[in-house]
Amino acid sequence: MSGLRKPSTRRKPIMSQTRQSETSAEPILAVRDVSKTYEGGFRALKHVDLTIRKGEIFALLGPNGAGKTTLISLVCGLAKLSEGTIHVDGHDVTRDFRKARAKIGLVPQELTTDAFETVWNTVSFSRGLFGRPKDPAVIERVLKSLTLWDKKDNKLRTLSGGMKRRVLIAKALAHEPEVLFLDEPTAGVDVALRREMWSVVGDLRETGVTVILTTHYIEEAEMMADRIGVISKGELILVEKKDELMRKLGHKELTIKLDKPLDAIPANLADYRLDLSEDRLSLTYSYDTTAERTGIASLMRLLAEDGVRFRDIVTKQSSLEEIFVGLVEDKK
Amino acid sequence: MNWHAVKAIYMFEINRAIRTIGQSIISPVLSTSLYFIVFGAAIGSRINEIDGVSYGAFIVPGLIMLQLLTQSISNAAFGIYFPRFAGTIYEVLSAPVSAVEIVLGFVGAAATKSIVIGLIILATATLFVDFQIAHPLWMLLFLVLTGFTFSLLGFIIGIWADGFEQLQLVPLLVVTPLTFLGGTFYSIDMLPEFWRDVSLFNPVLYLVSGFRWAFYESSDVSILVSLSMTLGFMAAAMAVIWWIFKTGWRVKP
Numbered sequence: 001m002s003g004l005r006k007p008s009t010r011r012k013p014i015m016s017q018t019r020q021s022e023t024s025a026e027p028i029l030a031v032r033d034v035s036k037t038y039e040g041g042f043r044a045l046k047h048v049d050l051t052i053r054k055g056e057i058f059a060l061l062g063p064n065g066a067g068k069t070t071l072i073s074l075v076c077g078l079a080k081l082s083e084g085t086i087h088v089d090g091h092d093v094t095r096d097f098r099k100a101r102a103k104i105g106l107v108p109q110e111l112t113t114d115a116f117e118t119v120w121n122t123v124s125f126s127r128g129l130f131g132r133p134k135d136p137a138v139i140e141r142v143l144k145s146l147t148l149w150d151k152k153d154n155k156l157r158t159l160s161g162g163m164k165r166r167v168l169i170a171k172a173l174a175h176e177p178e179v180l181f182l183d184e185p186t187a188g189v190d191v192a193l194r195r196e197m198w199s200v201v202g203d204l205r206e207t208g209v210t211v212i213l214t215t216h217y218i219e220e221a222e223m224m225a226d227r228i229g230v231i232s233k234g235e236l237i238l239v240e241k242k243d244e245l246m247r248k249l250g251h252k253e254l255t256i257k258l259d260k261p262l263d264a265i266p267a268n269l270a271d272y273r274l275d276l277s278e279d280r281l282s283l284t285y286s287y288d289t290t291a292e293r294t295g296i297a298s299l300m301r302l303l304a305e306d307g308v309r310f311r312d313i314v315t316k317q318s319s320l321e322e323i324f325v326g327l328v329e330d331k332k
Numbered sequence: 333m334n335w336h337a338v339k340a341i342y343m344f345e346i347n348r349a350i351r352t353i354g355q356s357i358i359s360p361v362l363s364t365s366l367y368f369i370v371f372g373a374a375i376g377s378r379i380n381e382i383d384g385v386s387y388g389a390f391i392v393p394g395l396i397m398l399q400l401l402t403q404s405i406s407n408a409a410f411g412i413y414f415p416r417f418a419g420t421i422y423e424v425l426s427a428p429v430s431a432v433e434i435v436l437g438f439v440g441a442a443a444t445k446s447i448v449i450g451l452i453i454l455a456t457a458t459l460f461v462d463f464q465i466a467h468p469l470w471m472l473l474f475l476v477l478t479g480f481t482f483s484l485l486g487f488i489i490g491i492w493a494d495g496f497e498q499l500q501l502v503p504l505l506v507v508t509p510l511t512f513l514g515g516t517f518y519s520i521d522m523l524p525e526f527w528r529d530v531s532l533f534n535p536v537l538y539l540v541s542g543f544r545w546a547f548y549e550s551s552d553v554s555i556l557v558s559l560s561m562t563l564g565f566m567a568a569a570m571a572v573i574w575w576i577f578k579t580g581w582r583v584k585p
């Protein structure tokens with residue numbers, strides 16, 4: 001597989017660059033049938049398949065305990081893979097861990113920093129750790145892009161939470177990775193800082209770095225991502241382009257239970273997307289809750305005109321919506 | 333080999349040591365000076381020469397070893413335990429580095445620090461007693477091998493420890509007694525035969541003995557036995573560390 005790869009052209013982050021086309025052949029991340037069972041037997045991930053293209057911004061959306069951090073840990077080598085394979089830009093994360101990990105930058109969920117180090121030293125340390133020679137110009141560019149330049153000589157313990165998060169991002173970018181993992185970049189952060197984080201991700205988009213972030217806020221995934229994967233109880237339930245997902249999300253179903261079986265859907269209802277059940281005793285209408293008109297009122301009127309009588313009306317969220325209601329409840 | 337990473341970890345640890353240089357040096361130098369005053373001058377004047385070496389000079393190698401062992405273990409244990417405790421270990425574990433590079437960085441730095449302290453104590457000793465070093469190169473070899481071996485042991489302890497108490501426990505409960513009973517302050521020839529035989533099971537005896545031979549050419553066991561035992565401990569510690577990284581014990585869930 002690696003024989004087919006194009007010679008790797010290391011792209012420098014924090015530099016304006018056109019994004020690679022979404023049809024780029026080589027996925028930057030390929031997760032194949034990955035499962036994770038922790039010691040003690042807890043199965044945190046079940047048969048996860050995921051392909052991320054170069055230059056994408058991907059949001060992994062799921063409630064606490066869904067397995068987001070576990071998936072990132074498996075990619076980055078922080079947890080042992082139980083089943084399946086993971087490739088980063090064609091390199092197996094276990095067999096070829098050096099090449100795979102050299103392409104990855106990780107910003108962990110927790111704000112863990114060495115209190116007594118300076119910003120400059122800790123970011124330079126990260127670059128060396130990832131096997132790159134000293135290059136003050138790169139460190140300077142990274143720090144400036146994250147507006148950390150005037151803090152470069154500050155000790156980390158003197159920085160605010162938002163600044164510490166930026167330092168962690170700078171550390172992750174110091175070796176000029178091609179993929180950046182941001183694990184819950186806005187968890188436990190106030191509104192202003194959250195907006196700031198969104199703009200940082202927006203800037204990263206310009207650099208061509210592939211960004212994979214996790215969140216349990218739908219709005220946040222919507223704000224930042226090109227594509228969204230929904231993970232729940234260790235299963236990747238779906239992966240969709242953001243726009244597609246948002247369209248599906250606004251969907252609801254209205255089921256009309258009829259008095260008598262209906263032979264066919266009346267002609268004047270042809271414009272409605274109606275489904276007649278097999279027993280011909282219920283009609284299902286699916287509609288967009290976000291549209292200006294849902295069409296329910298006129299549907300009812302037309303049914304009355306046709307003399308179709310009904311016993312009951314049930315509305316139901318699409319299965320996707322149910323997942324999200326679950327997400328929202330989890331958040332509370 | 334990812335030498336940039338080895339250097340990064342090594343320098344990170346050395347810088348941490350330099351930041352706290354005062355306490356790292358004052359405490360071992362002070363306690364060693366006290367040993368010289370109490371054992372060397374006060375009590376030593378009433379003890380005969382051992383193998384033609386004055387008692388004050390006789391304890392010099394043992395005292396250096398005592399500090400070298402405790403320093404190596406506690407430096408290395410703290411060096412790896414603290415990032416585990418603070419969570420910053422994630423970066424090292426996610427970096428393109430192998431176990432060998434991680435160990436070289438952390439253990440190399442801990443060993444460097446304790447060897448430097450050993451040399452400082454050696455310099456301090458010259459203030460209290462007169463002595464010559466018969467084989468300086470052997471002396472350095474034992475200093476380096478022992479510093480590295482016990483830093484490996486400290487690394488293992490730092491990975492195993494669940495809290496700061498455990499970090500102190502092993503040096504306190506194991507290393508200090510073994511050092512005291514390993515011929516630091518006496519020649520095992522001075523012991524009754526039974527205890528002399530028991531002493532031969534004490535690994536520290538071989539280190540102290542070899543180290544003392546490098547100073548005075550007098551030893552409890554032959555220099556080659558000392559050397560091979562030291563190398564044996566080193567190999568055992570390396571095997572344990574190899575197993576730790578292979579299984580991810582305590583570091584990779």
Ligand SMILES: Nc1ncnc2c1ncn2[C@@H]1O[C@H](COP(=O)(O)OP(=O)(O)O)[C@@H](O)[C@H]1O
Binds near residue numbers: 040068
């Ligand atoms: N080291 C571990 N040992 C055992 N179970 C774990 C470990 N880490 C995480 N888990 C469990 O795995 C599940 C997923 O955790 P995690 O990946 O952290 O979720 P998320 O990041 O989506 O909140 C949780 O139920 C968590 O308790």
Ligand SMILES: [Mg+2]
Binds near residue numbers: 184
């Ligand atoms: Mg998490």
